[in-house]
């Protein structure tokens with residue numbers, strides 16, 4: 001329970017930096033339209049430290065738009081996002097220092113090698129040099145990429161690139177992991193390693209995580225709570241067990257299909 005205060009202590013000791021806040025991510029009534037398309041239409045939810053929140057929903061439901069608003073890549077038309085108390089629009093730098101982000105459609109530096117890219121990300125984010133090297137080596141081994149460290153990003157397969165992006169999010173020591181379809185293209189072994197590492201960070205280091213995914217079995221395995229998003233709104237939220245009892249279906253796949261229909 002390192003660095004964590006209980007809720008009662010927290011109200012007494014507001015503004016201590018991220019350790020002082022009970023809520024890692026607070027999204028309040030965000031809206032976003034692209035022209036006439038209402039991509040996000042009044043979404044609110046919270047994620048606590050030590051919790052994985054899963055965002056699931058059909059193509060075009062608004063998951064990526066929501067996650068881009070959370071990490072400050074898109075400005076909402078309305079609503080607020082706070083990361084450990086820091087407003088993503090007004091206190092952007094402080095808020096983003098706490099975030100590790102795995103984007104959905106990566107367009108990364110094609111002409112950097114894996115090693116160069118990870119060193120660049122770590123340096124920009126102020127990770128101590130020797131710690132950075134240790135982390136890069138550790139994760140490249142873990143994800144079976146150690147012999148590819150000098151390969152250009154532009155030459156990697158989809159799954160390999162996805163693993164490099166996951167490593168880039170892990171090495172910056174995030175307090176909030178924001179992951180948009182992070183396992184797309186990963187082979188089963190890599191999915192397993194990825195899942196295990198996210199859960200380690202969440203349970204041991206009390207990192208908060210939000211993940212959007214179409215891989216429902218994985219969502220079911222790692223998420224503490226789930227929000228089902230449809231047409232820009234969260235239409236159902238709760239733990240898998242709460243949702244199961246409410247919908248009266250066994251698997252998340254059955255629940256999902258019933259709700260979306």
Ligand SMILES: Nc1ncnc2c1ncn2[C@@H]1O[C@H](COP(=O)(O)OP(=O)(O)OP(=O)(O)O)[C@@H](O)[C@H]1O
Nearest residue numbers: 034037038039057058059060061062063064065066
């Ligand atoms: N840059 C854009 N310009 C115009 N419309 C957009 C843009 N980005 C997203 N949209 C639209 O906004 C809606 C929500 O898209 P979003 O990418 O957030 O969905 P998603 O839930 O992430 O879908 P997927 O499961 O396919 O990744 C869709 O109707 C999409 O066509």
Ligand SMILES: [Mg+2]
Nearest residue numbers: 063064065104
């Ligand atoms: Mg998406």
